[in-house]
Amino acid sequence: MTPLLQVKSLTKMYGPRIGCKDVNFDLYPGEVMGIVGESGSGKSTLLNAMAGHHPPDRGEVVFDTRADGPRDTLQMSEPERRMLGRTDWAFVHQHARDGLRMSVSAGGNIGERLMAVGGRHYGDIRAQAADWLGRVEISDARIDDRPSAFSGGMQQRLQIARNLVTGPRLVFMDEPTGGLDVSVQARLLDLLRSLVREMGLSAIIVTHDLAVVRLLADRLMVMKDGHVVESGLTDQVLDDPQHAYTQLLVSSVLQV
Amino acid sequence: MIELNNVSKSFTLHNQGSAVIPVMERVNLAVSAGECIGLVGASGAGKSTLMRLIYGNYLAAAGEVKVGGLDVAQAEPRQIIALRRETLGYVSQFLRVVPRVPALDVVAEPLLAVGSPVDAARDKAASLLAELNIPERLWSLSPTTFSGGEQQRVNIARGFAYDYPALLLDEPTASLDAKNRATVLRLIEGAKARGAAIIGIFHDEAARDQVCDSSIDVSAFSPQAAA
Numbered sequence: 001m002t003p004l005l006q007v008k009s010l011t012k013m014y015g016p017r018i019g020c021k022d023v024n025f026d027l028y029p030g031e032v033m034g035i036v037g038e039s040g041s042g043k044s045t046l047l048n049a050m051a052g053h054h055p056p057d058r059g060e061v062v063f064d065t066r067a068d069g070p071r072d073t074l075q076m077s078e079p080e081r082r083m084l085g086r087t088d089w090a091f092v093h094q095h096a097r098d099g100l101r102m103s104v105s106a107g108g109n110i111g112e113r114l115m116a117v118g119g120r121h122y123g124d125i126r127a128q129a130a131d132w133l134g135r136v137e138i139s140d141a142r143i144d145d146r147p148s149a150f151s152g153g154m155q156q157r158l159q160i161a162r163n164l165v166t167g168p169r170l171v172f173m174d175e176p177t178g179g180l181d182v183s184v185q186a187r188l189l190d191l192l193r194s195l196v197r198e199m200g201l202s203a204i205i206v207t208h209d210l211a212v213v214r215l216l217a218d219r220l221m222v223m224k225d226g227h228v229v230e231s232g233l234t235d236q237v238l239d240d241p242q243h244a245y246t247q248l249l250v251s252s253v254l255q256v
Numbered sequence: 257m258i259e260l261n262n263v264s265k266s267f268t269l270h271n272q273g274s275a276v277i278p279v280m281e282r283v284n285l286a287v288s289a290g291e292c293i294g295l296v297g298a299s300g301a302g303k304s305t306l307m308r309l310i311y312g313n314y315l316a317a318a319g320e321v322k323v324g325g326l327d328v329a330q331a332e333p334r335q336i337i338a339l340r341r342e343t344l345g346y347v348s349q350f351l352r353v354v355p356r357v358p359a360l361d362v363v364a365e366p367l368l369a370v371g372s373p374v375d376a377a378r379d380k381a382a383s384l385l386a387e388l389n390i391p392e393r394l395w396s397l398s399p400t401t402f403s404g405g406e407q408q409r410v411n412i413a414r415g416f417a418y419d420y421p422a423l424l425l426d427e428p429t430a431s432l433d434a435k436n437r438a439t440v441l442r443l444i445e446g447a448k449a450r451g452a453a454i455i456g457i458f459h460d461e462a463a464r465d466q467v468c469d470s471s472i473d474v475s476a477f478s479p480q481a482a483a
Contacts, residue, residue: 028334031334031337186354186355186356187356189354189355190354190355190356190357193354197368197369214352215352215354218333218334218337219333219334232315232333233312233313233333233336233337235313236312236313236314236315239308239313239314240267240308240313240314240315242268242315243270244270244271247269247270247271248270248271251271
């Protein structure tokens, strides 16, 4: 089986400081990988470097494209990368405001992605938008409301709907449940899990919440100071951590 | 089906002066299809540790842990994930679920993961929950709100929903009443009859005698015993 994504010695420097250094991994179709580490450990930098938001200094991000098979996305032309970003890739931001157009209606936010890939029939676009609002548990009576009138949890769910409507194969998520209260977070986790299973998505989830990765991720990568210090099966890394930093991280979790 | 060769396990506590605690040495055991082996030994002897080594939850320090031909000690995460989906089931002592997911879906999930149609998976889950005496009015609720015994029965139902060729059972009959205990033992015997290789931990000696073909004393693997 061809990996969906192959990351090879990816490095991003901020001047003399390390953002992330020599990161290597393969992600296979249907896999969900978590990246954990304390703030400043380079996990968001890595995510943004992979997604092409910040060009990395070195390395390769090879994606198995539908048309031409594995290609290094960092060598792609800008239009190709933009096309990838709105079809097979999706990026869920920590702050829903960064991933939504706040002055456009909820339906318009979802419809925009569809139009970007060639959807032109207004009725179809609206029907799909309504369908996706239902899937993320937002009443379709709110389809013409602006996201600025939504609660934080609803905005986050709208952002997920907007990202998944085009049926991407790889989703990058930056703290998707950060800043949400626990009941909303539980609902979102359930939603994400069923979407991953039903659509066969692969996902890379950056979070500092170990409980979230235990429930969502098959695999885990632990980062510290820009380096990957440990990786493996999620429950193995959490239950039998090998590296000193991971042991510290796991033993620091508060029991509820 | 399950075969361990010269497996050893130690824990290194980096944050406590890098203390190395050896817990097991030279573990050798084999379980073939249709066989059930009971692990015995005092509390803390390493029964659950051994089970976690087989499930890939703990990383073996040395040796081979073969389940259905795959060496769990060396395998890639995705191989272990596939193994757990298709070959190796594990009923732990604790139920770990996403909050808000109904008990029926929790039980049906292993079947959905191998691609069963939703209706068939739900039917199987419903019959297992009924067999284990979980009242039907609870099926649509999340098991996080259930009593300890109910959670355990949901966990057992989940472990038997899909016909795994190999099963690990960590105290499946603890804290169950006589009727449910009999049901669980019947499920285990059914799994044996269809050819599952089973490793179980039973503190309940009568249960162990009923379903296990032989027992292994885990304290024989402790490093102190060798010294």
